[in-house]
Amino acid sequence: MKFNTPKLLGRVALAAAALSLGACNDLDEHNPSNATADTVWTTPEGFVTVVNAAYSDQRNWYGLEDGVFMAEAGTDLWYNERKGTYAAQLTQYAGFTPLTGNPNRATWTAMWRAVNLCNAGINRINQAGFTNATDRARREGELRFLRAFYYWHVVETWGGVMLRTEETKTPLVTAVRSSVPEFYNLIISDLQFAAANLPVSWGAEYSRATKKAAMGFLARAYLSRAYYSGGSEAQQFFTLARNTANEVISNKATLLTDLRPNYADLWTQANNKTLGRDGGEALYVVSNSTNVGLNISDNGNRLFQVYQAPYNGRPGLESSVAYGFESNRRLMPTRTLLDLYDQQRDNRYDGSFQEVWIANRAYTWTAADVATYN
Structure with a gap:
């Protein structure tokens, strides 16, 4: 992800560790830059740092092995290589306990860290000093798209867990479950806002949420929601999914998206920065930066x-x-x-597999x- 603004200074919340240092009973903290969320996020230029930071944890799922093992391993699509036992908790459902299956724990942490950044930005945007209503709505649209993105992965992976819309500033010692429909009510409303306010293109800036990304994801959210319903309610969501998807298809010229003639072109390196932008096939792209310091664990995909x-x-x-x-x-x-x-x-096999x-x-x-x- 390329950003034209500084990285977010620190995290929204830091875990405090108690250190026994002999005679040191009281340690005074000093922030030499005086840069905190309360000071940095009070201007439009500073506020964009929380927006940028909210994108980061997508790379924990799309770019590392964690997301693949969470979403696809353990199905009839994949074996362990050489039919081994790597990550057997997720690939073979063997020996899975609360303290094993690292991708599960790591992904859970990443998703909630990202949700908290989205909540922080959405809750604080009114204090960010925006004077341009369009710019303000676009930044909120990005945050709402991302919150929906993360919560969709949370609810589809772990079901009805805790749904939060407020920034977490202090440790929580209790959690209350929310229903799956409650998750989808928020996901759908966030994506509706994003679709109405995000631009068709960010120009030279690559891999930001756009109108086509929000509309495409909204169609998927409607479709997912339908399967948690029955009867006329399910039909209502199926219809919304179909209509939204058709709107993306029928407006491909306006939304700057169309299918590539050759499926293999999706994986051509020269097309890397165009697939999610003007005229690209991808509705949304999770990208990495040539500045490795902006990537997860200082690595690319x-x-x-x-x-x-x-x-x-x-x-x-x-x-x-x-x-x-x-x-x-x-x-x-x-x-x-x-x-x-x-x-x-179907030319997708030749475009996907090397022989x-x-x-x-x-x-x-x-x-x-x-x-x-x-």
């Missing part, structure tokens, strides 16, 4: 490594950046997943290798 095929050491091949490092290989497709592709009519590796080191075929690899 490492998700592709999860699906690496073992190639290193095969005839004529050695490890390379172009082909990817195999150290984080985690999952392999099942026959069920492969059979979903009809290669006679050919060109030799990247000097090599002469031997009779033994010819026999081994047919």
